[in-house]
Amino acid sequence: MNDNARQSDVILEAQHLRREFGGLVAVADVSVKIRARTLHSIIGPNGAGKTTFFNLLSGTMPPTAGQVFFQGQEITNEPPYRIAHLGIGRSFQITNIFPNLTVLENIRLAAQAMGGDNFKLFRRFDHFDAYQKKAMAVIARVGLQGKSLALARNLAHGEKRKLELGIMLASDPQILLLDEPTAGMSSEQVPELLAIIDRIMESDDKTIVLVEHRMDMVMSISDVITVMHQGAVLAEGTPNEIAGNAEVQKAYLGALYGDLGSKT
Ligand SMILES: Nc1ncnc2c1ncn2[C@@H]1O[C@H](COP(=O)(O)OP(=O)(O)OP(=O)(O)O)[C@@H](O)[C@H]1O
Ligand SMILES: [Mg+2]
Structure with missing residues (x-):
């Protein structure tokens, strides 16, 4: 896909989003483009800013700086009900x-x-x-x-x-923001939820943004993965690119989840 096609297909975009809590910078400067009809995962260690990022996208809390665009229209600082009505679902x-x-x-x-x-x-x-x-x-x-x-x-x-x-x-909704949908589930229950998410994607033509800690799940169902670390984007790419990214390995995956590169 060339860059123009990529651009035209963007459904949700964050530009330089930042959110501070007092002196703490939860989201530092995050720019992410979500393309329509993809499953885009956001991963990162605890406290990386993933849930805060979702809160900024869904209007649950206003950003300190930066902008959010849905289908090319700016929605920064719109109230959550308005954003929901536009077609952004948030669990x-x-x-x-x-x-x-x-x-x-x-x-x-x-x-x-x-x-x-x-x-x-x-x-x-x-x-x-x-x-x-x-x-x-x-x-x-x-x-x-x-x-x-x-x-x-x-x-x-x-x-x-x-x-x-x-x-x-x-x-x-046209796009679903799912924050750890498998939280608290046993491993045996996960494949069924995966299949459900897959059907929602494929049959219902939805875009899904997924925050998830289960790496095997993320690696198997994502089209694109954005890695957040300390409120910033550390890397972005396909599951293979992320699994093979030395910086990601070093800063995060290697330490937390073992050597994923060897699994793919
Ligand atoms: N409402 C809040 N008030 C103050 N600090 C907050 C608030 N929400 C989040 N934080 C802080 O912002 C940082 C990012 O938190 P966030 O919940 O976004 O991380 P996360 O990536 O979702 O982590 P996890 O994987 O544990 O869910 C953390 O240091 C957290 O303590
Ligand atoms: Mg969270």
């Missing part, structure tokens, strides 16, 4: 789930919230029907068939992570 982990509602109700509410109908829920049956259909499709997409009438609080941990994903998908 907020368990807090987004209503524990005393069923899986179906949780997902349908998320679909309705984005449909703009939240104050006239059952005004028209065809709306209700459309949301119901949408919710059922999302439930199937995230592998929660058979659980649609279960109360969210009774779900197993891995199922809650799927519900979280479903709540994001219900609003039909």
